[in-house]
Amino acid sequence: MAKLYYKFGAMGSSKTASALMCRFNYLQKNINVLLMKPKIDNRFKENEVVSRIGLSAPCLAFAENENLLDIYTEQADKVQVVIVDECQFCTKKQVDQLREIAEEVPVLCYGLKTNFKGELFEGSKRLLEVADSIQEIKSVCECGKKAIMNGRFVKGVLVTDGGEIEIGGDEKYRALCWSCFKKEQERAKIYDKIIKYLKIFKDMDSAGQWSGDTAIDNIVLHTPHVIYDEDVQNFIDDFKEFQVKSPEKNIESDGSIDSLKKIVMKDKDFDYMLQLISFVLKLEKSKPGLLKLLIEDGTLTKWLRQIKKCVDEK
Ligand SMILES: [Zn+2]
Structure with a gap:
């Protein structure tokens, strides 16, 4: 039969x-x-x-x-x-x-x-x-687990919308297990949200103004702090959505501005870069104005450029 x-x-x-x-x-x-x-x-x-x-x-x-x-x-x-x-x-x-x-x-x-x-x-x-x-x-995911998903990547970022058949595009496919697929989805979300700030920060002369005592929501702040420009505040808020666990773990810096600026970008991967930014945003609470310095001297632009590079090269 x-x-x-x-x-x-x-x-x-x-x-x-x-x-x-x-x-x-x-x-x-x-x-x-x-x-x-x-x-x-x-x-x-x-x-x-x-x-x-x-x-x-x-x-x-x-x-x-x-x-x-x-x-x-x-x-x-x-x-x-x-x-x-x-x-x-x-x-x-x-x-x-x-x-x-x-x-x-x-x-x-x-x-x-x-x-x-x-x-x-x-x-x-x-x-x-x-x-x-x-x-x-059967096929195997990059992590060794069984692959069940067919991830579509454009310039290294996972895409989950568009037509079933893309012809002549520059997309690539990778077989992934469910947990790696989810991880890639999260990365794509972060990338989409923060990469627009590369252009914004590149041309930014002043990231915000120093302020002394101010009242925000009736709470008086006695320490000097920075009232950030709207774009910078949006960046902080956008980034906060992604909880990077223990950001200080992998970063070779004591938290001083000099050590942060000295971090060599070459070979730093996407996850490292997210941890680095998360580390700085955490430090900003105890070292107000740190982000302002890093934006104004071009360090943050350099970091975002590295993120873009990680994705473009993938
Ligand atoms: Zn996997």
Whole structure:
């Protein structure tokens, strides 16, 4: 009895390589294979299935409105097995047509299960519903855990909105476990919020005015402090939303302005930079005016530039 097989995996799980090896095994036994893929995947040549590890084979590319049962029927006398790569891009209708083909010959479908938002593709959904056999091809996150999410990154920042198919963009995909995906989501949130201050602080001559005794909400402050410019205050408030745990732990500074300015940026990563800023904001309470100095002499701009660099290079 022929069956409909669905073999899914996250990005980088070598699904395509598995599809091509499967084809190879059949061909070695003189079994004819019809290799197909949806036209939508045009990263490589249209009529070729190419895996990241360098294997490739000619294939038949079909459009969204094409009937796969018709394609099969036309050459049914010489086809003994059908293999579909990137099957997530099939329409529901096309999966149903594959289901019909599988009444006659085995149909093996390889592809992703979910998109970059963690939602099922139309083709994947239908395959999960109607396949006889469902098998996961496992892949590993950078941290070593099992990857289940396909993170879409633009310039190193995770994006969770946009269309399912982006063609010609400069996006990259990385397979992630759930906790790394959440971490990347948090990083993207922080990045979006604070990177705009790079431009603002770059051109800022005065970050705020020194003040003596003032009353704020009827509480009189007797120590000199800085009333910060609105943009700086917004930065402080925006940053406060992200709780960086024990910021002073990793920072090689005694908290003096000189030691802070001397911190070498080269090789400092995104998380370090967040800890550094968090450290300064914490210090500001006991050393009023510290932030003012660091903004006005360009140190904070340098730090934000490093954050941008970390993201751009990723
Ligand atoms: Zn992970």
